[in-house]
Amino acid sequence: MEYSLGIDIGGTKIAAGIMNREGSVLIKKTFSTPKDKKDAIVQLLENIIFSLSETAKMEGKKLVGIGIGTAGQIDFEKGKVLSGTANIKDWNDVPLRDILSKKTDLPIFIENDVNVLALAEQQLGVGRNVENLICLALGTGVGGGVITGGHLLRGAWGGGAELGHITVDMNGPLCNCGFQGCVETYSSGTGIARMMREEIKSYPESEGNSELLYYQKHPEEVTSRLVFELMSAGNVVAEKVVNTAINALSFAIVSMIHTFNPSLIILGGGVLHEGEWFIQKVRKRVGELGIRSLVDPVEIKGTQLGNDAGLIGAAIQPWVYGVDVGVK
Ligand SMILES: [Zn+2]
Known part of the structure; x- marks a missing residue:
């Protein structure tokens, strides 16, 4: 079975986990969102990706990609946070995919947090088949x-x-x-x-x-x-x-x-x-x-998906976009 690594970046907490295509979150961890600088958030994301990738490897779970949902205006094609939100300090002008790609070989998708919520509900929740x-x-x-x-x-x-x-x-x-x-x-x-x-x-x-x-x-x-x-x-x-x-x-x-x-x-x-x-x-x-x-x-x-909807929507991206955007 295939798995995805999802990260949901909110104003107060960052939730991360490993999920299968059906939306079952197998491992979930939450962290406080760093309040000072964007570098601290990026560092935390790098640590999360490293530790969850290791966990997946140890448990023999094959990861197909990484999906991130975050507040703010996101350039999806470039994987860049353009202008952030008042809720996350200093979270703007961050070429997030370029930075994180240096630490992992997995394809990375970055999307606005409410867009991934819509995606989650359409794929697995109340909006299925709509x-x-x-x-x-x-x-x-x-x-x-x-x-x-x-x-x-x-x-x-x-x-x-x-x-x-x-x-x-x-x-x-x-x-x-x-x-x-x-x-x-x-x-x-x-x-x-x-x-x-x-x-x-x-x-x-x-x-x-x-x-x-x-x-x-x-x-x-x-x-x-x-x-x-x-x-x-x-x-x-x-x-x-x-x-x-x-x-x-x-x-x-x-x-x-x-x-x-x-x-x-x-x-x-x-x-x-x-x-x-x-x-x-x-x-x-x-x-x-x-x-x-x-x-x-x-x-x-x-x-319908409750508290994990943001995480599920973030994590489902590799499957939803994988073909369209030419993932190797
Ligand atoms: Zn307004």
């Missing part, structure tokens, strides 16, 4: 991956499908990316917390909700999780914020449906830990908007 789908990860930001005609949409060099930066309000708040009113500023965990802080700031003392008055003095303690907790407890301000997040997401999804004509939208990421009710609300709102012939047939579902 040719046209969109995957959205709602976490610190909103990441996107588009599969159209069975292939990942990359654009000219791999920067396509930045779906979190579809604007839903041209007069909206300034986004990290420099654009305005991006869906990420409303529907990410960070966006939900931001909207709650703004609501609380103008919350009149006379209304007398002691919890909200407490957070008025401690805005730094407001997180998206807190907003969901307050909402479950019946807080109407929190409910308003969550409804805005769902509404913004639904408008963005309808724009995506109009653009890409998918049959499936897959929702994942930390915000989705809230569960099925969140997806149901998005489904309902999306169903009220847009062009009927395009919107009505679209299914909206949660991810």
Whole structure:
């Protein structure tokens, strides 16, 4: 049997493992993402590749390649991290494949983290046998991956499908990316917390909700999780914020449906830990908007592969791309 070495590079942790074509992760290790310099991340990746290659060799497992998924804008053909993300310091302008190729003979594939999530779900998860789908990860930001005609949409060099930066309000708040009113500023965990802080700031003392008055003095303690907790407890301000997040997401999804004509939208990421009710609300709102012939047939579902989806998507690349890009 053949195996692949996968590495999933996130803002707080790096997960690495050895996986077979069916998506069974046999060996998995996690590391903290180095916080200082890109050299430290590269060094860690070299160590991971060395030690997992040795483990595979000792256990008689044949590796066919290495797949890496990372946040940021990735030039897939060149295997280069172009511009990174606010979550991983100094992670930009890194010719990663060239550097790592000096340490291994295995073919290496490097792809954006949400693109590999879409790939994982399309190959082994909820999107199996679906040719046209969109995957959205709602976490610190909103990441996107588009599969159209069975292939990942990359654009000219791999920067396509930045779906979190579809604007839903041209007069909206300034986004990290420099654009305005991006869906990420409303529907990410960070966006939900931001909207709650703004609501609380103008919350009149006379209304007398002691919890909200407490957070008025401690805005730094407001997180998206807190907003969901307050909402479950019946807080109407929190409910308003969550409804805005769902509404913004639904408008963005309808724009995506109009653009890409998918049959499936897959929702994942930390915000989705809230569960099925969140997806149901998005489904309902999306169903009220847009062009009927395009919107009505679209299914909206949660991810299926869970916590290992990023790792599985990273690791599956050698099999998915191996033939297309001429692996020897
Ligand atoms: Zn943006």
